[in-house]
Amino acid sequence: MIENPYYSPEVHGPYEMFDLGDFTLEEGYTLRSCQLAYATFGELSPAKDNAVLVTTWYSGTHQIFADVYIGPEHALDPEKYFIVVVNQIGNGLSTSPHNTDDAFSKAKFPHVRIGDDVRAQEQLLRERFGIEELQLVVGGSMGAQQTYEWAVRFPEKVKRAAAIAGTAKNTPHDFLYTETLIEAITSDPEFLDGWYECSSDVRAGLDRHARIWSVMGFSTEFWKQEQWRPLGFASEADFQIGFMEAYFRVMDPNDLLCMAWKWQRGDVSRHTGGDLAAALGRIQARMFVMPISEDMFFPVRDCAAEQKLIPGSELRVVDSIAGHLGLFGLEPDYMPQIDQHLGELLEQPA
Amino acid sequence: MIENPYYSPEVHGPYEMFDLGDFTLEEGYTLRSCQLAYATFGELSPAKDNAVLVTTWYSGTHQIFADVYIGPEHALDPEKYFIVVVNQIGNGLSTSPHNTDDAFSKAKFPHVRIGDDVRAQEQLLRERFGIEELQLVVGGSMGAQQTYEWAVRFPEKVKRAAAIAGTAKNTPHDFLYTETLIEAITSDPEFLDGWYECSSDVRAGLDRHARIWSVMGFSTEFWKQEQWRPLGFASEADFQIGFMEAYFRVMDPNDLLCMAWKWQRGDVSRHTGGDLAAALGRIQARMFVMPISEDMFFPVRDCAAEQKLIPGSELRVVDSIAGHLGLFGLEPDYMPQIDQHLGELLEQPA
Secondary structure, eight states, X not given: OOOOTTSSHHHHOOOEEEEOOSEEOTTSOEEXXXXXXXXXXXXXXXXXXXXXXXXXXXXXXXXXXXXXXXXXXXXXXXXXXXXXXXXXXXXXXXSOGGGOOSTTOGGGOOOOOHHHHHHHHHHHHHHHHOOOOBSEEEEETHHHHHHHHHHHHSTTTBSEEEEESOOSBOOHHHHHHHHHXXXXXXXXXXXXXXXXXSGGXXXXXXXXXXXXXXXXXXXXXXXXXXXXXXXXXXXXXXXXXXXXXXXXXTSOHHHHHHHHHHHHTOBGGXXXXXXHHHXXXXXXXXXXXXXXXXXXXXXXXXXXXXXXXXXXXXXXXXXXXXXXXXXGOOSTTHXXXXXXXXXXXXXXXX | OOOOTTXXXXXXXXXXXXXXXXXXXXXXXXXXXXXXXXEEESOOOTXXXXXXXXXXXXXXXXXXXXXXXXXXXSSBOTTTOEEEEEOOTTSSSSSOGGGOXXXXXXXXXOOOOHHHHHHXXXXXXXXXXXXXXXXXXXXXXXXXXXXXXXXXXXXXTBSEEEEXXXXXXXXXXHHHHHHHHHHHHHTSGGGGGGTOSSGGGGHHHHHHHHHHHHHHHSOHHHHHTTTTTTTTOSSHHHHIIIIIIHHHHTXXXXXXXXXXXXXXXOBXXXXXXXXXXXXXXXXXXXXXXXXXXXXXXXXXXXXXXXXXXXXXXXXXXXOOTTOXXXXXXXXXXXXXXXXHXXXXXXXXXX
């Protein structure tokens, strides 16, 4: 157990915990009293027919959704929907390497898969709220991986699905990219094979990890157009330190590595013996596949190829010079596009 | 001075040395008896009107050109042209950190700029061969940076120029990408601030550097289509170790860092107070700008924007799924495209 003040309601806003009990992972380990941190917005209707699930991305929590995506001015409107944002296992708020104090703490935290998160989320929604049907599952990046997993694993429960900037089956290139992120952390001598005493001991590794994110997380054009200027930074270096490095430096390295391993292996075709078309063919949800135009590692091409395999789906490309990290809602024209697409999707019969 | 058997004619094929004398760099240091390693192909005509200069890229030497680009079956035909391939300063064959044994050895090797290489090459061609006019200057990647520098610095000497997969002014994104390569090496504890005893002591850093190259050097589609299979590899890991890591592991870390610093700062607008249009407007050569279609860090968009600023130039996009490292000629349809474009360029009056 590491005390890390970043993982607190003071930083991320209020959330609640759900105890899954002893939760057995696909890889064959049991997390005792596994906890999911979640936040809700709006009221569940008596008929329980207005539930929306939002899943989280690598390093993200419910906070970004509360701050950017959810509100009466957005498609994710808490006046109409009961919106549940569930923090993924390993993200630091739910059960994670840094906050586990039993045999599985720190470097011994077991490997978690996207499917584990989705089973855990389904249990939370059913046991705590009696929700058996979701009007929409939506998430970005690793949240899109969870969205695909939901739509394939529980096709009868998902009425609509929106996968933003992510894939159903991770690509080889994306795996290699994530490997460089992992190595940036694990190669820091202060990482001590995961047995560091304090998250910030691995500062050099976390900073290198952040700088690799700068290369792939933003587009070539973002940097060329100096799109960090409208975000209030005075120089590239100012943005690198003040935004990218500052964002990651407070996090726990083992938590990031838990998510990175999971991200690398997101693959709904595990349900169908490796047949991606068969897996995506199971989807009953009305689905929008929403890649970001300038994404360097979930490129439109990869997402469009998957979309073609999903019955009744649509490709809705989100224009963003920022690229993948446009997900943060950095550009003024980003959320209007998201709201337009999600609004249309929510209006469609399912 | 480090003994590194990779930097030898046994590995790279025969080459000759030219002594520049005391060569003063733009950054204000003097390399004493600075050596350029070069290889020639074909015969210089009595009128000295058939000379072609080929410049080298990051980590590259004259060897790749001898093996892949030059021959009677190619546009770079030694039966017609006198082709001089000059190894850039810092590449391990020319004067470089690892082979300097004076005050400037290893970590103390001074910063070298693209302009230094081009001045050195001009001196070599003039003093050794009496060449005052080049029918063509051609290079890829950092070789393209040198090509642009030639065309802007010595406009009257360059009849034709072809810049493959590189830019006249390096982009901010490319700078950041190169920074991650540098950090992969310098963060290795065995790097010892550049004072390692043996190049291979920095093996872990060189391997991480190679794996970052895998992410940006090849395209997302190269990995997805498993284009390493036709190259004779059995798996991604086989290719990573047997190709990418093997390629870089034999090299000297300080040599790579010398080239990386230079690469980051390639910028012909240094001649015109930062005015890129004015610098490119100086070019008198017939010029083909030849980006590679799937290049992740010298994207077509950036190259095309520069091409528009060059009078009488043409944009000739080279299709390659491999991406930037398509430069190695990995694909059967790569060299035919290069030969087609260079052949047409060489036939144009200039």
